[in-house]
Amino acid sequence: MAYWGGGGAAGWSGGDGGPVRRGRSDGWDYQELGKVYDARLMARLWPFIKPYRWRGITAIVAMIVVSVAQYSQPYIIGRGLGSILDRLIERGELPAAEQAAATAAIRSDLMQVSLALVALAVIGFVAMAVQRLMTGHIGHSLLLNLRKLMFRHLNRLSMRFYDNEEVGRVMSRVTSDVVTLQELMTSGALNVLSDILGLALIIGFLFALDVQLALVAMAVIPVLVIFMVLWQGYAAQAFIKTRIAIAIVNSNLNENVSGVRVVQSMGREEENLRHFGRLNDENLRANLDAAKLQALVMPMVEILSTVASALVLIVIGIRTFNGDLGASEAVEFATAFLLYIQRFFNPVRDITLQYTQLQRAMAGAHRIFEVLDTVPEIQDAPDAIALDRVEGRVDFNHVKFEYVPGVPVLKDFDLHVEPGETIALVGHTGAGKTSVTALVPRFYDIKAGGLLIDGHDIRKIRLADLTRNISIVLQEPYLFSGTIAENIRYGRLDATDEDVVAAATAVGANEFIDRLPDGYETVLHERGQNLSVGQRQLISFARALIADPRILILDEATANVDTQTEKLIQRALDTMLRDRTSFVIAHRLSTIRNATRIVVMREGEIVEIGSHDELMARDGVYADLYKMTFTGLSHDEAVAERTEG
Numbered sequence: 001m002a003y004w005g006g007g008g009a010a011g012w013s014g015g016d017g018g019p020v021r022r023g024r025s026d027g028w029d030y031q032e033l034g035k036v037y038d039a040r041l042m043a044r045l046w047p048f049i050k051p052y053r054w055r056g057i058t059a060i061v062a063m064i065v066v067s068v069a070q071y072s073q074p075y076i077i078g079r080g081l082g083s084i085l086d087r088l089i090e091r092g093e094l095p096a097a098e099q100a101a102a103t104a105a106i107r108s109d110l111m112q113v114s115l116a117l118v119a120l121a122v123i124g125f126v127a128m129a130v131q132r133l134m135t136g137h138i139g140h141s142l143l144l145n146l147r148k149l150m151f152r153h154l155n156r157l158s159m160r161f162y163d164n165e166e167v168g169r170v171m172s173r174v175t176s177d178v179v180t181l182q183e184l185m186t187s188g189a190l191n192v193l194s195d196i197l198g199l200a201l202i203i204g205f206l207f208a209l210d211v212q213l214a215l216v217a218m219a220v221i222p223v224l225v226i227f228m229v230l231w232q233g234y235a236a237q238a239f240i241k242t243r244i245a246i247a248i249v250n251s252n253l254n255e256n257v258s259g260v261r262v263v264q265s266m267g268r269e270e271e272n273l274r275h276f277g278r279l280n281d282e283n284l285r286a287n288l289d290a291a292k293l294q295a296l297v298m299p300m301v302e303i304l305s306t307v308a309s310a311l312v313l314i315v316i317g318i319r320t321f322n323g324d325l326g327a328s329e330a331v332e333f334a335t336a337f338l339l340y341i342q343r344f345f346n347p348v349r350d351i352t353l354q355y356t357q358l359q360r361a362m363a364g365a366h367r368i369f370e371v372l373d374t375v376p377e378i379q380d381a382p383d384a385i386a387l388d389r390v391e392g393r394v395d396f397n398h399v400k401f402e403y404v405p406g407v408p409v410l411k412d413f414d415l416h417v418e419p420g421e422t423i424a425l426v427g428h429t430g431a432g433k434t435s436v437t438a439l440v441p442r443f444y445d446i447k448a449g450g451l452l453i454d455g456h457d458i459r460k461i462r463l464a465d466l467t468r469n470i471s472i473v474l475q476e477p478y479l480f481s482g483t484i485a486e487n488i489r490y491g492r493l494d495a496t497d498e499d500v501v502a503a504a505t506a507v508g509a510n511e512f513i514d515r516l517p518d519g520y521e522t523v524l525h526e527r528g529q530n531l532s533v534g535q536r537q538l539i540s541f542a543r544a545l546i547a548d549p550r551i552l553i554l555d556e557a558t559a560n561v562d563t564q565t566e567k568l569i570q571r572a573l574d575t576m577l578r579d580r581t582s583f584v585i586a587h588r589l590s591t592i593r594n595a596t597r598i599v600v601m602r603e604g605e606i607v608e609i610g611s612h613d614e615l616m617a618r619d620g621v622y623a624d625l626y627k628m629t630f631t632g633l634s635h636d637e638a639v640a641e642r643t644e645g
Helices: 008-011 024-028 041-071 072-093 096-156 159-164 167-209 211-258 260-265 267-323 327-373 433-439 463-469 484-486 496-508 510-515 535-546 561-576 612-618 619-632 635-644
Strands: 394-406 409-417 424-427 448-453 470-473 551-555 581-585 596-600 606-608
Touching: 041 072, 041 096, 041 167, 041 327, 072 096, 072 327, 096 327, 167 211, 167 327, 167 433, 211 260, 211 267, 211 327, 260 267, 260 394, 394 433, 409 433, 409 448, 409 606, 424 433, 424 619, 433 496, 433 551, 463 470, 470 535, 484 496, 484 535, 484 551, 496 561, 510 561, 535 561, 551 561, 561 581, 596 612, 596 619, 606 612, 606 619, 606 635, 612 619
Parallel strands: 424 581, 424 596, 470 551, 551 581
Antiparallel strands: 394 409, 394 448, 596 606
């Protein structure tokens, strides 16, 4: 099935009894944070991480090496300075003849300490590089694999999923949520482990140096913990508000850029600017509030660090004056403890700041798996049959269908279409015409009755075979980035250049394509905006024709084209509809006069059926619709309608 029209559920919503979208606002994606650690989600992520487990183990080992190299330096410096001070004191008490040897020993100690620090720095540098390379590879591989998996899954999900979900929310799953997980695997998780290990090493070294001083240094920890717990609660809410605010700003910006023609035509530039300014002010306030909270962290850490340092120095001074510590021990402890106290608060601060990132990552993982766990409503039956080439007989046997439970859209719809017939579906908005055509390619399953193609229940036919035998052209032509030739060849990649030209010529598109500077190699802008609506529709017709479908669906395919372009399309329809089963929906009744049969619908039921002449002679609902159509036409359009008829 080549799906040639407007994209997504929008093609099936609105006037013809289509589904009602029930998505949440754009900000919802950012209003919830997950647990800091969710074992169930991590277990589900494991299959994605498992192929890179040896890289992960290497990264962890490298992280341990980095931590040991970094946090052992103050211990070495303190011990080294204490040892050197002892030697200096001893040298002063030695005879002059022995002082030269003592001086050499001091130089040797200085050299050893210096070399040890340089060696630790080099080891830490190499280990850090290995860690970053490993985690970078894991994180970006996870990003690649998750995005590919989600893209594949989103292409398999049924139309009902897109009826109920907003495009922005779906896009955020593939972009921001996956990136959040990638950041977690690249840096976040290992940084937290590194900080925890760093804290453990610092505490271990402090107690190894002196238990009493270690307890004094950590006396301020309860104050820090209480502050961080309180701070994190406020910060989490502030960060959520910033994400909601920027989401609303981006949504408004996207809306205004996409609808810039309407904005300018309605003279809404100044009013929209004021509205955008108010949204930006909200975003500014939210970010300033978050910045104020972040600004509290470093001063608090500095204050507590200074207090801890002062307490340690006071205790060292008291113990030195009491004779419990010698001069060298006092220098050793003072140096090591001051360096460790400065480093101690950095991991604590980093862990607190990483807290929200971990929550966001868990929430992102939950939303990703929420999508991946969504089972496509439309799937091949276990005993699905293969139909390589269908004849095109379609039977609706008393079909009942609804989008929302309890709200019927089609009621006892009974229609039998022979191969090669052209069936025109007409009726007021909401009659259910589009719903009929949505059931033929099995975008939805019926609630009751039967829908058969070539005598086979449509639910027993492989979806790939339906896809290959059905083409659809909708009211809003959707073209993809690429050349005109690539767009025509979109549903049939093996089509030759001659096939592309033949299809374009058949629908009357070749003439305007040849006038373009690059012809069929003309690169289209997003959604083909560098072409007129009529030209885009002609290309979508060529794209449908080149697929050579057995069943063709035209849903308001000529609604947005001018009269001249419609004449081209009318001629193209003779070629497209020949020997194909076709369902045509149009409000411009001139496009369906030559249909084999016209099915007149009202509130999901067939009220009349017959040829144009038969229905006009009956002077019923169809005749009224026909007269209403002419009443709304200009004189020139009415003449054109009668001429074509």
